[in-house]
Amino acid sequence: MREALSKRNKYILLGCEQLVGVCIFVFIKPSLATAVRDLSVNSVKTGMGGATGNKGSVAMSLTIYSTTFCFVCSHFAAGQNEVRDRNEDYMNTLRKIKFSQGRSILSHIVVFWLGDFNYRIVLSRNEAEAAIKSGNITELSRYDQLSQQKALGEIFKDFKEGPLTFAPTYKYDTFTDDYDTSEKCRVPAWTDRILWSEINGEKIVHLLNYDRIELKTSDHRPVCALFRVDTFKINLSRFALVFRDVIRIESGILWLIFNSSDIALAALSLDGVKMGNSVLSVKLLTPNWAELEYAEMNNALQNINEDMNMEYIELRNADNFEINDEDDLSMKGGSSDRMSRLRCNSPVDRGEIDLCQLNLPHVAPRSASSPLLNDMQMYPSTNDHIANVNVQSTQLSAPPVSLPEPVEISITVCAPPPVPPRKDSGCR
Known part of the structure; x- marks a missing residue:
């Protein structure tokens, strides 16, 4: 395989994973080797309810630049009518395959799912062959089980596939162009497929x-696909600026910034924790953040009150307004009703809200304008064995990434030679 790939370009084997007859190889060009990280593999058995590996899936997770990829190769249940079993194999693969740090298949930015899915064509042998011979592939694809199940939302939700413009790839007599002539006389089908998905509809994969x-x-017959993927690549200059904003050391004190104030508050639980020969001392830069939040909320409510009063003052001269006949407020006499409806004070003035009863520790961390989000730190300690940590929480800017690096990905699905067929032919 390596020799065949190297006829035009040099490739190196990045990794492989095998489960009985299901195997996946991932090769890359040497120029991309330094851009790849976080390689992880896993597999799941789905044969006989997960007891055997004659059916199952193998998967590989990796990151190219800053784009996460997942390659899944599957062999689902066989049989013309075993649609439910194939759907269950798909769901079991989704549920059971986990990579390092608990990453799932669908958590990757780009997923390529390929293999012998074994979905068949819901037609008779004669009808399928007639459509193939006449070149009516588009009409034939309407009876493809995978396309039907996908349209029903049973499998491969949000996955895409290229148009089926080629003849069914299964089942042939080996070394011939004849579809199955054995006694089983199987209906031709597109069993071998290549699908892909992009998280949040990124549209970075181009077939x-x-x-x-x-x-x-x-x-x-093997199936192949060629893709161009626009990968995310870190902008190192922007990354350095953001890094200095998030993590820095001043006067022997480590400052940390979180994009969630809940996490910043949770960091307080580390106060007093011993790490090696040091003890963490964790403090907030603004320990009176609750009082500041109280004042800010009070000012906000007072502003609402002033806005309402201004609207009331403006409506006192409502008789001077020109109002269309279709409006539900009449020209005369309706202005007082309008004023009575719109005149209102703030909830605090009406006594409906008591600021002293508000649970500010639950309110402040979720407020984008909270002092907690703007300034948090830990006070230094005089103990030489105490590590001083400053904690700050703020809303960070967009991730320092861009899309300048297209990567070509070629995928081929092929099956090994089968057991030699019987000499007698049962297909008529």
Whole structure:
């Protein structure tokens, strides 16, 4: 395989994972080797309810620049009518495959899912072959089980696939162009597929080609796809600026900034924790943040009150307004009703809210204007064995990334040679 790939370009094997007959290889160009990190693999058995590995999935997770990728290769349950079993194999793969730090398949920015999914065509053998011979592939694809189940939302939600413009890839007599002539006389089908998904509809994956390969050593024709993916690459200059804002050391004190005030408050629980020969001393830069929040909320409510009173004053001369006949406020006599409806004071003035009863510790951390979000730190300690940590929480700017690095990804799905067929032919 490495020799075949190296005929045009040099590739290196990044990793592989195998489960019985299901195997995935990931090769990369040497120029991308330094951009790859966080490689992790996993597999799941789905044969006989998870007891055997004759059916199952293997998966590989990795990061290129700052874009996370997941490659999944699956072999689902066989059989013309076992649609439910295949759907369950898909769901079990989604649920059971986990990578390092608990990352799931769908948590990646880009997912490529490929393999022998075994979904069949819901037609008779004669009907399917007639459509193939006439070149009516688009009409034939309407009866594809995978497309039908996907449209129903049962499998591969939010996944995409290139158009099926090629003939079904299964099942052939080996070394021939004849579909299955054994006694089972299977209906041709697109069992081998390549799908992909992009998190949050990023639209960074561009399909360049989706086709089959006329390799006749197996009862499956291989399927291949070529993609261009716009990867996220860190802007190092912007990253350095953000890093200095988030983490810095001044006068022997470590400052930390969080983008969530809840997390910043949680950091207080580390006060007094011993780490090696040091003890953490964690303090807030503004310990009176609750009082400041009280004053800020009171000012905000007073501003609301003033706005309401201004509207009341303006409406005192409502008779001078020109109002369309279609409005539900009449020209004369309606202004007083309008004023009575709109004249209102703040909830504090009406006595509906007692600021002293507000649970400020739950309010302040979620307020974008809270002093807690703008300034938090830990006081230094005179103990030489105490590590001083400053904690600050603020709203960070957009991540320092851009999209300047397109990466080409080529995927091929192929099956090994099957057991030699019986000499007698049962297909008529």
